[in-house]
Amino acid sequence: DQQVKQNSPSLSVQEGRISILNCDYTNSMFDYFLWYKKYPAEGPTFLISISSIKDKNEDGRFTVFLNKSAKHLSLHIVPSQPGDSAVYFCAASHSRLTFGEGTQLTVNP
Amino acid sequence: DVKVTQSSRYLVKRTGEKVFLECVQDMDHENMFWYRQDPGLGLRLIYFSYDVKMKEKGDIPEGYSVSREKKERFSLILESASTNQTSMYLCASSFSRVDSGNTIYFGEGSWLTVV
Structure with missing residues (x-):
């Protein structure tokens, strides 16, 4: 049962x-959502998070939007840079972190 | 800066061997985790620990065990390695429980190939 997709x-x-990266979830008990970025041969690094009581959180070029009614969140990167090329994982928290499958972002010069 | 160190970056083991993956964190974090990452499956939680000598099963614990004798060290053990355990293994730690929104910090990963 893939709770984060x-x-x-x-x-x-x-x-x-x-760049707009999307994530859907099924468990309405999730109370925090996080995005991680992963370069090849490195561990994931934390990028940005949002509490379930908010609908937007912004940090520089990165903004996360949460639509609780649709159980959907998205990560916006503006403007995209070649150094942003990486795998991005969405994660949701309720007693433990559950990760999505990841999206490979490629930013072309 | 938080440092999570996985002692072995690349390992090749034979089917049936016992494999130890070691992880050490230097930030006095209470909580430690082991994940595996596979293409198309994301990161899946194998085991975690909220305290010394404490362990809990994650989503895919079969074929694995863990040991946490000291706060800073969390070991993943493959009792009898099989080819379907070929994967990238990621250790992580956090200061407090992730259900309060605290992020976790990952090590660089250990690539294990079982032949």
């Missing part, structure tokens, strides 16, 4: 444009 295995965008 990232339906797009990959996404390719041009440098300077917006």
